[in-house]
Amino acid sequence: MSGCEPGEPTTRPPFRDPRLPLGTRVDDLLARLTPDERIAMLHQYAPSVERLGLAAFRTGQEALHGVAWMGPATVFPQAVGLGATWSPDLVRRIGEAVGTEARAMRARDPLIGLNVWAPVVNLLRDPRWGRNEEGYAEDPYLTSALAAAYTRGLRGDHPDRWRTAPVLKHWLAHNNETDRDTTSSSVRPRVLHEYDLAAFRGAVRAGAVAGVMPAYNLVNGRPNHVSPYLREHLRTWTDQPLVVCSDAGAPSNLIDSEHYFATHEEGVAAALLAGVDSFTDHDQDSSKTIGRVRGALARGLIDASTVDTAVRRLLTMRCALGEFDGEDDPYADPRGAGFDTPAHRALALEAAEQAVVLLKNDGLLPLSPSATGTVAVVGPLADECKLDWYSGSLLRRSSPREGLAARLGADRVVFVEGTDTVRLRTAAGWVRVPPPGVVAEGQARERAREAAQEAALNPAHATGRTDLPPLTIGDTPTDLALADWGGGVFTLRAPSGRYLTVADDGFVRAAAEQPGGWVVQETFALERHGDGHLLRHGGTGGYVCVAADGLKVADRSRAEVFHREVVERGEDAVARAAAGADAVVVVLGNDPHINGRETEDRTTLALPAGQDRLWRAAHAANPRTALVLTSSYPYAVGDAADALPALLWTAHGGQAAGTGLARVLCGDVSPAGRLPQTWYASEDDLPDLLDYDIIASRATYLYFDSAPLFPFGHGLSYTRFDYDGLLVRQDGAGTGDAAGALTVECTVTNSGPCDGDEVVQIYASAPGARVPRPHRLLIAHRRVSLRRGERVRLFFTVPVDEALGFWDVAHGRWTVDPGAYEIHAGASSADIRRTAALTLDGPPPAPRPVLRRGLEAADHDAADGIVFVDRTKARGDAVTCGDEAVGRLLFRACDFGAGATAVTVEAAREGTGGATVELHLADGTPLATVAVPPTGGRYAYTTVRTALTTPPAGVHDLHVTLRGALRLARLGF
Structure with a gap:
């Protein structure tokens, strides 16, 4: 965050003069603040300072794959989907679009923040992690390359001013939601340096990161919010004054749940001394944080200079964002002109296309638009465009059904959801969804106002409408659509299309547009009870009972016994549609708010049983069946991979997901997405969720010793690519701390029938190494577009220490051993096309002194x-x-x-x-x-x-x- 060159004298205070060096401006402003004003700035919601003309400032604006929680915005694919593109150029352009929209939205709404909490660089070590959708990859190099690209786009290219100020999440070694604020990740030094720190290190050194957010968990018994690594590692990677923003509620966790300190004064003091600058605690109420800081000062746990250090870093970020520049701000957008532009819509489509991974294809794909007749598009996600917790609201949407209907014609697409149609009966009668009642005008207007406010702050949150009548018991049943999301969890949807949900008054209503919210109120489970079932509500843990004024949730003692009647099984409807179609596209996967999300890890890699039955039924009825898995994480689908002629995966692809998928299915785009993490054959291949030692547990593609279902980097194409002429040479020093660089070059030719992208992957290995080393380590890659018959010579330059080095625990340093190495070029970590040998000279490793x-x-x-x-x-x-x-x-x-x-x-x-x-x-x-x-x-x-x-x-x-x-x-x- 550098400053401008000094210019002519000005009558403005120095901190408002953009011609002065940034450090000079910040020192001037800090000197003008009173001690109390400085302390107040340590909270997420820093108040205004009217006497200096300073506006209120809030750290934190979610922007993981679009501006989130602030209403409609361009929604790009989930982060793991962006990881599947393997395209830093695309991800950088998406970062530019997101940063531009944040600026444009802020011009209309001051609630929009410019300190964006994105991207997530936690490595996807275990696919059961609930927040798998938020990371880019299981590999530190790929994660860091994409994070550097996204932050560069968010930051902008101005030499001094930042479009937005990106904060990386979540420092450090954080891959579990189970007891996430009290579990400790046991991380050995080699894993720390070679894996977890590496993901952050490259992105920070790239120069477009404004700070980091510590994670909720502990590392080696110490909470991340008092991590010495912030000082010992993070802040040594750059000269920029990085801001450390706490995660929500984490400062209080130091005492309340982790019991690491005896008092909150000790906790806030230790966090400040470790390097935390902004405290996200108690929502907008800053009084508790302010009181704790004052208490820490009074007890001598910290002094005024500790506060000043943190405030100086915060003011530096605000100054770099142009807050004090007035009309001189190069990113000021008073008209909001950069919002939902045609370019952003096209970029969302490009991202959706590039994120599709073709896992298997025995010739079924691409579907010929001219030769293919009717296509059956079936499954619970076939007509969905799902959002997740960190999405904005959709300005426009495209489901797989809509995408294929637009491409082939609506008359050639048959849609069947594949959910079971059920009726629920009690001893007193059938469960009935009454028609909407008449709502008083004032109540309707007030409810609409509340819903609009809630949607503006968090579009993912279920509104919990109370202006619709509760479900009742009657003589006439209502058919309900039951969707199986796995683990005994399901949703019920009324004929109106609305999901059954529970509002704060406890009544069950057909009122939700989609499952969502921090606590999802739209999920249920059936518990066997005698010859019937009890209906347990997921959001409250209570049970559905029959009250005088409708169905509501109560404790188990009042639970009603329900009997389920299946009107039609989903697989039967799917089989009928499949039998009459020329081809079938089955779309299965997850709802990002259910069974695997923030606060909830998965326990299995298996598809939900109800969904598993759908692809089997479709394939039995029509062998020309392709399975599309639309999900936030991998599944173990070995049977499907063996049986079906075509299998694809895409993360939830944002607003253009359906159009992008349809273009890939129909051959308008040759698929080139690549898996950003290993797909295992079974959860039995995984170590314990809390085992962070990937070396000892032989986890991730780096160390996994068995055959995966699909390897890291895997992805097929509609064309073919040949590799030849792999050469590698070392430039510079020999071995040790300064070992020069590797230059790798190879030729890639598109020898297939159509234009397409190839993701060229360069790996290194160290056969015969004296310590356990990865089977292969990704050291470089490039996504390259080649026309049919085109040939290109590619060059890669990689520092030797990054490509071949490791953390030497015997001497406490990064080192490169002499000896034999191999450099590989290929289409995945398992599809190696060419290998070149390399020998490094140097003295043998010294023993431990x-x-x-x-x-x-x-x-x-x-x-x-x-x-x-x-x-x-x-x-x-x-x-x-x-x-x-x-x-x-x-x-x-x-x-x-x-x-x-x-x-x-x-x-x-x-x-x-x-x-x-x-x-x-x-x-x-x-x-x-x-x-x-x-x-x-x-x-x-x-x-x-x-x-x-x-x-x-x-x-x-x-x-x-x-x-x-x-x-x-x-x-x-």
Whole structure:
């Protein structure tokens, strides 16, 4: 966030003079603020300062794939769909469009913020993560490349002024929603540096990131909101004064749920000292944060300079956004001219097309518009254009049915949703959806006003209408459409098209346009009870009962017994439509608000049983069946992949999803999307959701040892691409910290029948490495458009340390070993077309200098039964035993020199009972057993010195066994 060159003198205060350096302007403004005004700026909702002409400022505007929560905006594909494009150029242009719309919307509505909380760069380590839709990829290089592109678009190209100020989410190692504010991610140093930090590092170094948001979880026992990595790593990657914005409610979590500090004053002080600048807590009520900061100052936990440091970073961001420039702001858009433009609509369509991944094709696709007769478009998502929690409201929409009808003609498209048609009966009669009642004019007007306000703030939220009559019991049944979303969760929809939902008064009504909201009120489950079922409501956890004035939710003791009558099974309707069609497109997947979303992880990779039956029924009736999975995450669909001639995946593709899909299905566009994460054959292939050690658990494409259903980077085309002429050379230094660059070049030819895009992927591997290395590591890629018969020579330049290096725990640094490497060019991580060998010269790796440096417990090479914990509340890591109270560490190649005679153990022990640290060599030679006495607390370390029974000399592998409840920090010799 640099400044402008000084110019002629001005009568404006220095902070309002855009010709002055930015730092000068910020220092001037900071000096004009009172201590109380400075403290008030630490809250998300910073108040105005009228005497200086400062407007109120709010950190935080969601903009993950379009401006969100602020009403209608251009909706682009979900972030994981943007990841599937593998196109930094496209993602940058989308960032430009989103930033431009934010500016245009702000010109009409000051509630629109310019500090945008996007993109999410958490790696898609586990496809069961509820927020899988929000990330780009499981690979750190690809994630970082796309994040850098999106932030560049959001930021703009002006050298000094920012269109918007992007904040990366969520720092750090965050991939679980289950108990997300209290679980700790146990992250070893290699995973930390090579995987989790890497995703942030490249994007920050690219220079268009304004800050980060810490995640709710803990890392190695320490909450991310007091992470020392903010200071030790993040802020060393750039000279820009990055802003750290807390996640909502997380500052209070430090005490209320995590119990990490005793008082809120201690918590806010520790967060400020760690580097948090803006506190998103207690919604718009800033009084609690202000009171806590004042309390921390009064107790001497922080001083005024701590507050000033945070405020200076916030003011720097505001100044870079042009807030104090007036008419000189290059991004000012007083007319809102950059909103919902034809260019943005075309860009949304381009993104929807590029995000489609063709997983399998045995010749069914593309469908010939001239030779194909009737197409049956079936499934619960066949006529949907779903939004997610971080979407804006749709200005326009396109479902698969609509897209194919527009492309082929409405008379050639037959649509069947495939939901079961059911009736519900009680002992007293049938469940009935009454017609809308007559609502008093004043009540209707008030309800409309409330709904409009709610939609403006959050279009994803269900409005909970109370102006419609509740469901009743009567003699005439109402047919309801039951959709199975998996895990026993379903929705019910009335003939009016509205979903059954529950408002604040507890009554069940057919009132919702779509499932949505932070707490979804449109889901139900049937629990077997005698010869019938109880109907449990998902949003409240209550049960549907029959009251005098209609159906409502109550506790289980009042639950009504319902009997379900199936009027027609969805698969029967699908089979009929499929049998009479020339081809079938089955569209299955998820609703982004149900079963896998923020606050809710998935427990399975399987399709919902009801949906699984639909593709089977369609295929049995018509072998020319293509399955389109429209989802926020991968599924395990091995049977479908084996049986069906064509299989495609797309994330929820935004406003142009249906048109984009139809153009791919009909061959107007050759598909070129690529999987941004591994598709596993079963959840049995996955480690525990909370196992963040991808190396030990052999997770992601980097380490997975079995055959996936579809590999990372996979995606087919309607044309063919040939690879040849792969060359690689090293330019610059040899090995170590400054190892120069690799230049990789190869030729790609479109040898197939049509024009198309190819995603050329360059991987590196290190066969015979001394430490576990990835099977293949993506180091470069390019999405390139080639006409039929066109040939292109591609060049890639990659720093050697990024391509071939790893974090050397023995020496605490990034390193590149000498030896043999391979560079691969191909169409996926498993479809390698060409390989080139490379040998790096240099001295052999040095052993661990244990006599000089000792051994940090966290820097082990391998472990079993070990959990990482916080060494102190401020910084450092230690290790402790897991559930079995026995843990083992391995330190390879320890150089004991001429001989070590004693060991010092630095450890802490909170409880009673025995606790020991045992040392022996790889051949079983015992060295010492060190008893660790109680120290009075988990952070109260003691140092115990013990003579070695057999003093080792030379280089050996050292094994360390921990027994009992202790924390081991380090060993010295």
